[in-house]
Amino acid sequence: MKVRLLKKVKVGISNRHVHLTSEVYNQLFTAPLTKKRDLTQIGDFAANETLTLKTEKGMIENARIIGPFRSYNQIEISKSDARKLGLCPPVRKSGDLENSETITLVGEKGELTLHNACILAERHIHINPRDAKEWNVEDGDIVQVRIDGDRSGVLDAHVKVSEKGVLAFHIDTDEANAVLLNNDEEVEVLL
Amino acid sequence: MKVRLLKKVKVGISNRHVHLTSEVYNQLFTAPLTKKRDLTQIGDFAANETLTLKTEKGMIENARIIGPFRSYNQIEISKSDARKLGLCPPVRKSGDLENSETITLVGEKGELTLHNACILAERHIHINPRDAKEWNVEDGDIVQVRIDGDRSGVLDAHVKVSEKGVLAFHIDTDEANAVLLNNDEEVEVLL
Numbered sequence: 001m002k003v004r005l006l007k008k009v010k011v012g013i014s015n016r017h018v019h020l021t022s023e024v025y026n027q028l029f030t031a032p033l034t035k036k037r038d039l040t041q042i043g044d045f046a047a048n049e050t051l052t053l054k055t056e057k058g059m060i061e062n063a064r065i066i067g068p069f070r071s072y073n074q075i076e077i078s079k080s081d082a083r084k085l086g087l088c089p090p091v092r093k094s095g096d097l098e099n100s101e102t103i104t105l106v107g108e109k110g111e112l113t114l115h116n117a118c119i120l121a122e123r124h125i126h127i128n129p130r131d132a133k134e135w136n137v138e139d140g141d142i143v144q145v146r147i148d149g150d151r152s153g154v155l156d157a158h159v160k161v162s163e164k165g166v167l168a169f170h171i172d173t174d175e176a177n178a179v180l181l182n183n184d185e186e187v188e189v190l191l
Numbered sequence: 192m193k194v195r196l197l198k199k200v201k202v203g204i205s206n207r208h209v210h211l212t213s214e215v216y217n218q219l220f221t222a223p224l225t226k227k228r229d230l231t232q233i234g235d236f237a238a239n240e241t242l243t244l245k246t247e248k249g250m251i252e253n254a255r256i257i258g259p260f261r262s263y264n265q266i267e268i269s270k271s272d273a274r275k276l277g278l279c280p281p282v283r284k285s286g287d288l289e290n291s292e293t294i295t296l297v298g299e300k301g302e303l304t305l306h307n308a309c310i311l312a313e314r315h316i317h318i319n320p321r322d323a324k325e326w327n328v329e330d331g332d333i334v335q336v337r338i339d340g341d342r343s344g345v346l347d348a349h350v351k352v353s354e355k356g357v358l359a360f361h362i363d364t365d366e367a368n369a370v371l372l373n374n375d376e377e378v379e380v381l382l
Contacts, residue, residue, distance in 0.1 A: 079368035080271060091341035091371070123342065144344075150282035151314065151366075155344040175342075177270035178369030180282070
């Protein structure tokens, strides 16, 4: 019988959010991007600035921009958001945007339609290289996360190793609602 | 090594809905309940009549009544509905309503506040006694449902054996969005 290591990880729930290049930001806003609060991952922050997400079918206001600026524009929404907007975004890792969805961003200065920009985020565990070595996992590996409680099960998640990675299991609001997880709750990873 | 039987079951996604006694229905509507379409479970039907769900925090329109009338009033919503309404309903089997949530129903004739009436539905598999025997499961057993695709995992589900049960894996809209399942899609049950 294989003995499985049990490791604990805290849950981080991502609401819909927007990553932008500085060029696109400056087409949508006059004033500079400002920090509202730091996020768990080192360097990342929730900005005070928000956008409206718009399609032919609908709109969602107050989608928060996450800083700092990136080399690509990426809008991460939930499947229920996607239904409201009439979109069918693929499930992707960050930065993997080929053949993803088209969406219009409405900012303070105007609006801009971005192609290959909107995705559903793939569930993942952030981890730094030291912890990854201890866990015996590599970047891109799939691990199983045990969910207890009234809506129990096991969810597959890919491992995202980065130097600044802070251990966290990232899911979106649909996933959190489906299995009744809360922010900062601990779950077990079956290794 | 234990060899697991694989059985297939079709997915049925339940949107928010309302089961009522005839007494409560008649307090809310003038005309009789009418059938819009039959549902998969024998005898159950979606009615043409809908209600508004109301709390101090918000409201959700067009919650459909499911017939026929029952001996209890039960409003089944998703966790994301619950957030909009400011409720915290427990996860329950049908009819297990003790200490569940309070909600106000607004019908054509007026409104009515029901206590111990609002729940999140527990994931379940409907099955008839012949199939249950073949599967070697009993009413109330917990089985594992394998989810493939881009948001894979295994979800626990309880087995609900009834004479009129038609084989189906029932989940709500949050659960369907979280693991990207569609109505009538087939999933595997690990026995």
